[in-house]
Amino acid sequence: MKKLFYLCLFSMAFFVAHGQKIQSAAFIYESAPFPSCHASTLVETPQGIVAAWFGGTYEKHPDVAIWLSYFQNDTWSKPVEVANGIQGNGKRYPLWNPVLFQMPGKELILFYKDGPAPDEWWGMLKRSFDGGKTWSAAERLPKDIYGPIKNKPELLADGTLICPSSSEDHDWRLHMEFTKDGGKTWSRTEALNDGVTTSAIQPSILKLPDGKLQLVCRSENDFVLQSISADQGKSWSALKPTTLLNPNSGIDAVTLKDGRHIIIYNNTKKGRSPLNVAISSDGQNWKDVAVLENEPNGEFSYPAVIQAADGKVHITYTWKRKKIKHVVMTL
Template sequence: MKTLSFSLIIPFFLIAHHVLAQSGNPAILRSELIYEQAPFPECHASTLAETPKGLVAAWFGGTHERHPDVGIWVSSQTGTNWTTPIEVATGVQPDGKRLPCWNPVLFQVPGAELILFYKVGPSPSTWWGLLKRSTDGGKTWSAAERLPDGILGPIKNKPVLLASGALLCPTSSEDHNWRVHFERTSDWGKTWQKTAPINDGINDGAIQPSILFYPNGQLQALCRSQRSGFILETWSKDDGKTWSPLQKTTLPNPNSGTDAVTLKDGRQVLVYNPTSPVMGKSGPRTPLDIAISNDGKTWKTLAVLENEPGEYSYPAVIQTADGLVHVTYTWKRQRIKHVVLDPKKG
């Protein structure tokens, strides 16, 4: 990819690129690239939050995944446009050595600060968790706070706020097989508790859960599968303290990240690549679909977000106060794409 000087590309940031929505699908209201050009050639792992000042998106960007220059970048939506992405976190260590950043996760504390969770380290098997806080909707950020040893924070997908006031974080580790566990904090990241891994990862390797709510008080977590070829699920009846053994769903998974959210009307929304591994290796990360369900068991496609060759992956999905659904995802590792949908039209 041709490198452009930063001074030349700033003007291109100011207007997001609008692309055609899926032809004939009334659920898709808007589809756009958050930025056109950037001072980094690759990006991945976006996250999205609604703040009192509007939408904020973050992702990691740099030369390529795992490169030491990879940092966390943030953009805010102002009116119909997105602001110039700015780098808000790096992996620079006290001795000057720089390590890559990974998988930012945004969470808006109700009526208070915006929290940015992220990871730093040479690889997912050796990384550690940090967070930053913003009191102005993502414009400025506090110094990084390193999480306690053994606590990673939400690993890819957003945490959920329980009725008890605790923030339940879906997380996982890759230092001893792929294992899912859950962390919680009742004081917005100052102190933590965690469950033991719910799987041993030997035959049921899984990471990157997302959490859904049900009227009977149950929680469902949908997980990325290492080798089963399907999204895996686990259920909790005690606010995420204990979880059932992982089981296959009917949803294909090519060993790629997913995300899900419970809508205000009780339905569930999932964004995923509906493909399977190929000969034991990760399958194609295209197409990218958004599906909807009444019970978390039977799903129907709400929209096909992408179906061309390339990588369209690592989605993040939220529902905003107006009832619309917002999705961001990696677009060919070159851009972050933002799509707005009306779930009532699905």
Template sequence: MNVNFRLLLILFSLSIQQLYAQPTNPAILKKEWIYEKAPFPECHASTIAETPQGLIASWFGGTHERHPDVGIWVSSLTKSGWTTPVEVATGVQPDGKRLPCWNPVLFQRPGGELILFYKVGPSPSTWWGLLKRSKDNGKTWSEAERLPEGILGPIKNKPVLLSSGVLLCPTSSEDHNWRVHFEQTSDWGKTWQKTAPINDGITDGAIQPSILFHPNGQLQVLCRSQKVGYILESWSKDNGKTWSALEKTSLPNPNSGTDAVTLKDGRQVLVYNPTTTNNGKNGPRTPLDVAISDDGKNWKTLAVLENEPGEYSYPAVIQSTDGLVHITYTWKRNRVRHVVLDPNKKS
């Protein structure tokens, strides 16, 4: 084959690859891996926050979910890209026994420290809550602080800071059915209060709520459902002290985690798998969509992040100070993907 012709074929092939690698939805500004390689085969349950020095992400990683070697890993976004993942928490016990870590949740205290919530234990029905603090934007961390008995901290999705100064943590338990409750702290995790579960979990099993703000001081939560096949919602008119009964939304849910955030302009953004359960069994965790709403009731698709076979799940979503939306999620259990969206651009 002529050398020049072969070179043209190679250049054409590379051009096609680059074309298909670029996001085609104008709302999607960037898609990237937080890491290409890591010293662990599996990962899950990412979280993302914005520090004064930029974005930071965390997730649990190890041999596989529930394996004793699963720890909490972090990576920060710098001018040269995401830093090499570093393990910052393990489940090593005083007697040397190691237990798996679960579901990290990052929260940047305004004008203060970065807080990392996470869980340790053999399973979600027996785990307990811990936190670590960083005064240098995630470079170094304090020793682990175990939360009081019965307090788990935010279970998957980020807490929200109320105007009263209360940090309201959306959480849930799996020891007696799947039940949603809320925990709050007014001193950044030193002392805690909690509500009773808002559901009995018998027919309305739900976990992993995310909190949204609405006019007139109302709060809304969107929850993962166990068997209903749709995202469940509840509303509060008293800053999270009491909540309405869980009700089914129009949003499908295959028994998979979701996350949502209220934008600065009052709109709501949700990241979820728009499929249902199959006769009570877990449905596929693909596609992974981003939806947007003016009122938390009526939703329209803003972007499709993934739609190929595989698992694309457990999203985390925030809005950064520049108004852009940042999403992280599990990509086939072996990598974490970061997506940047402009919520003002239509698909």
């Protein structure tokens, strides 16, 4: 009994110290038709918040599909399958890394990857004109176009959608992809790094007050890496480390309406716990403001983060590969 008492005291102290900005934290589902899940994505539509992720027997199993849920009246709907890897010839491949994006005043786009492994996959997309309730037939993207590889695109002032992307077929290399017509036609940059001296994938894009863009990304170099673009993503400075640790695990980041930046990351060089929230006013100096998970040896990974129209910050992440957790914060 005494042990339980002190555990409760510790939990309360931890919440006061680290969770005072957290309004709610809950799983999107308690049970589902799949035992394993990963790589969630979030978007706000006119109908409300929508989340998607991949789920199946285990990552890379051919039965892995894209699942989706809707957040309305503070409740998540039952997950539904919206895409699978069944090919025209009947063969089935696993699906990977969904990314949702709401075209302003137009359709909701679901980007995802299809194929046996990350060094062989190809880009796909589907469209929904009713907030994700129904979906068009799948469209395959052009060769060497993957769409946003894990984290959300950003819409530039001229209407161009810039998609932070990367490839794993010739080492781990970043690049940017662009579409001005909602994914019908595409262009892309060359690789931004050599994949050898600097190995990086899965960038997120931040918007700086001087009109420049900043990317932050996962790396095999112990730290979250960053780069700056002064020409709306066409060219980028050399990658350099931030002060944020990275154990070769996915991150996500977004620029808030007040100009501050928020990043969700694993604050360690090894493992995927803890999972932290940090804030920066300039994209360079970061301060941790919350710890979402800190169970030793647990896996809490692949976060997604957005700010909704009401100013609240929504975060989802993989919880032990078994569930997707949803956190709402005010910052």
